[in-house]
Amino acid sequence: MRDYNKRIFVSLLWLVLGVVLIALGTMGKIDDFWSGMGAGFIGVGVVQIIRYARYKKDDEYKEKVDTASKDERNRFIANKAWAWAGYCFVMICGVGTIALRIAGKEMLSVACAWAGCFMLVLYWVCYLIISKKY
């Protein structure tokens, strides 16, 4: 695991941000949506800190995490999963656009179409950037 201290710092930041949001929510300065998000941040922060603490103390766990993060098959699977997820997302957006249009939900249909188009544009931008790198 690289940048261990940086990761701990970021987790603490999530924790502090969560506490601040909940405090502001309790004081009535912000609505429930934000205090709910604060609770989520606290959860993420706590889980991450527990993981990092275990990583530092438990050598077996450290080796397991390091191997998993460096393992080339793992990386290959992760890349493939992202590719599939992106492809499925565009397909679902396409089907959703048509289905929602037929169902008379025009606003949702347009939103679905925009999401699909945005994803395709993002794909091409990423493709151009990566093709320059390799």
Place this chain on the structure above:
Amino acid sequence: MVKKRAIIDVKLTLRLRGMNVKNRIEEIRTERGIRQEELAKAMGVSRQTISSLENGRYNPSIMLAHNIAVYFGMTIEEVFIFEE
């Protein structure tokens, strides 16, 4: 940079030629009484990766193939068999 480009070139060439890569990892490993875990640890990969390599479900990168060959004290061609 040159290494990365070479790896990509080799992978692309193999794909374009429709070549298959088989390997003798399991055979050599069992002959020498090495466990999958030991090989995985020495290569810095997970045991599942070794298992997938042995079953032919996953093709290794040039670097991993090289490291496995070096570990067995053999050449890449002796461990990995390239088939049309």
